[in-house]
Amino acid sequence: xxxxxxxxxxxxxxxxxxxxxxxxxxxxxxxxxxxxxxxxxxxxxxxxxxxxxxxxxxxxxxxxxxxxxxxxxxxxxxxxxxxxxxxxxxxxxxxxxxxxxxxxxxxxxxxxxxxx
Amino acid sequence: xxxxxxxxxxxxxxxxxxxxxxxxxxxxxxxxxxxxxxxxxxxxxxxxxxxxxxxxxxxxxxxxxxxxxxxxxxxxxxxxxxxxxxxxxxxxxxxxxxxxxxxxxxxxxxxxxxxx
Numbered sequence: 629x630x631x632x633x634x635x636x637x638x639x640x641x642x643x644x645x646x647x648x649x650x651x652x653x654x655x656x657x658x659x660x661x662x663x664x665x666x667x668x669x670x671x672x673x674x675x676x677x678x679x680x681x682x683x684x685x686x687x688x689x690x691x692x693x694x695x696x697x698x699x700x701x702x703x704x705x706x707x708x709x710x711x712x713x714x715x716x717x718x719x720x721x722x723x724x725x726x727x728x729x730x731x732x733x734x735x736x737x738x739x740x741x742x743x744x
Numbered sequence: 745x746x747x748x749x750x751x752x753x754x755x756x757x758x759x760x761x762x763x764x765x766x767x768x769x770x771x772x773x774x775x776x777x778x779x780x781x782x783x784x785x786x787x788x789x790x791x792x793x794x795x796x797x798x799x800x801x802x803x804x805x806x807x808x809x810x811x812x813x814x815x816x817x818x819x820x821x822x823x824x825x826x827x828x829x830x831x832x833x834x835x836x837x838x839x840x841x842x843x844x845x846x847x848x849x850x851x852x853x854x855x856x857x858x859x860x
Contacts, residue, residue: 632754635843637851639745719850726842727751734835735753 631731635723637716643685649716651675652690652705656713659702661691686712747847751839753832759801765832767791768806768821772829775818777807802828 636645654664665675683690690709694702705713752761770780781791799806806825810818821829 629753629755629759631751632758633749633751635747635749637745638748642748643745715850719846722846722849723843726846727839730835730838730842733838734831 629735631727631735633723633727635720639685639687641681641685643682644712644716646720648678648682649713649720651678652709652713655691655703656705656710659704661693661703664703745851747843747851749839749843751836755801755803757797757801759798760828760832762836764794764798765829765836767794768825768829771807771819772821772826775820777809777819780819 634645637643651661651664651668651670654667655661658664658667661675661679662672665672668675670678679690688708689706690712691703692706694704750761753759767777767780767784767786770783771777774780774783777791777795778788781788784791786794795806804824805822806828807819808822810820
């Protein structure tokens, strides 16, 4: 037995969580929403809609889109997105650690097998 | 902005979480899975299937079913179910408190509005 969780920031709906974090991490590395979506087995249009929905809920832009140019365009994280990523990354790490501790406190170190 | 989460115990799939906890709490009060399911807007057959799935994953019985009799039968929590409920209730309370603290630490007391 183990503990599992989904955690997200909520602002008029799901505004940011693990999936978007992972997607933006990949955009940061590849400078491409297309490539990031592909790596996660997600269609480009789905990824694009997700980003737009999150931007609306968060109230700021996550990606700057560059069209054309010698490099063929691409996507880059805005300063606000980088800041959110930094905070969310630390927040998520702290939550995971706390959750594991609390689980062990209540359900024992090897996972409780009997309940009598 | 606020933090939201879903937390569950996992053992070969979702083995216990907030929904089942709520359902069993209502069975405890009403001595009836039928009534508990009704209160939660769930069909009896869905509630029954849920309980059976959880029992398989947990490896023990959650409900003792009494058929007929002068009281018309009903359902009661097993001692193992009561024990699980007790631990889960405390676990969940601790998790909620910790999550709120960690959220405030990283995102500020009134919910961060700007990210610059």
